[in-house]
Amino acid sequence: MPPQMVGGQALGPVVMARSGRGVVVVRQVLAFPTGVLIEVEAHGRGTWSDSDLDGSPLRFSIRFGDGRVAVLDDDAGLRNGQGPMLHAYQTQSSGGGPDASEEIQMSLWLWPLPPAGPVGVTCSWVSAGIGSAELVLDGDALCSAAEQAEPFWPAQ
Incomplete structure (x- = not known):
């Protein structure tokens, strides 16, 4: 879960993927000393069905430059104490109607802050x-953006 801070802006917005029936947009990426918040929204047409009610059809994973991997809501990184771990911190979705449209908003929390090098979000x-x-x-x-993060309230 993100700390009580204003995160440092690292990226956004950017279209991550697009097809004839869907689009996934990374609205923003905020960095904190303890991790990264990735805010995502997805829009689909002709994608919604009653079978989707058991959870989001969107799947995410992360690969750090050192080879470590985290899959959405798999807590193996937490159990080993070294990370990484990718958690759906907040999720909202709606769908239906005659065009079977679907809208999903997700806030993904990545722990810990990745090391230097490429970080693949899939x-x-x-x-x-x-x-x-x-x-x-x-x-x-x-890492640079995390240095710009500020506490909500000054230390007393």
């Missing part, structure tokens, strides 16, 4: 025709 949304798409973040830029 998503897939099969029902929207997105098999796999990758956005590569710069670990150095994330």
Whole structure:
């Protein structure tokens, strides 16, 4: 979970993936001393069905430059105490109507702050025709942005 701070702006907005039936947009990436918040929204047309009610069809994973990997909501990185871990901190979705449209908003919390080097963020949304798409973040830029994070309230 993000700390009580204003995160340092690292990136955004950027279209991560697009198909004839869906689009995934990274609205912003905020860096903190303890991790990274990735705010995502997705829009689909003809993608929603009652079978989607059991969870988001969007899938995400992260690969650090040193080879460590985290899959959305797999807590292996937390159990080993070294990370990484990728958690859906907040999720909202709606869908339906005659065009079977779907809208998803997710806030993904990545722990810990990645080391220097490339950080691959991969998503897939099969029902929207997105098999796999990758956005590569710069670990150095994330570390620099984390240095710009400020506490909500000054220390007393």
